[in-house]
Amino acid sequence: MKKILISLIKFYQKFISPVLPSSCRYYPSCSTYAILAIEKYGVIKGSIKAIWRILRCNPFSKGGVDYP
Secondary structure (H helix, E strand, C coil): CHHHHHHHHHHHHHHHCCCCCCCCCEECCHHHHHHHHHHHHCHHHHHHHHHHHHHHCCCCCCCEECCC
8 A cells, every 4th residue: 555655646746746836835845745754654644644744835834844
C-alpha cells in the first residue's frame, strides 16, 4: 500500500503539479512532505500528517521549513 500511495504522489509531482501554479508556502513542498511522512510513519499516520500539512498550507499561514 505504501508503494502505491507514493507512486500516486510521484505521478502528481511529475504530470499534474507542473501544470498548476506554485503555491506551497512550506519547504519541502506538500507532496514531498507527504512522501517523507509516509516513508517515516507508515500509510495511516503519514497520510494523516500529510493531510494536516495540506490543510495548513493556505494564504493565511506564514509557511517556512517544516519536516515530518
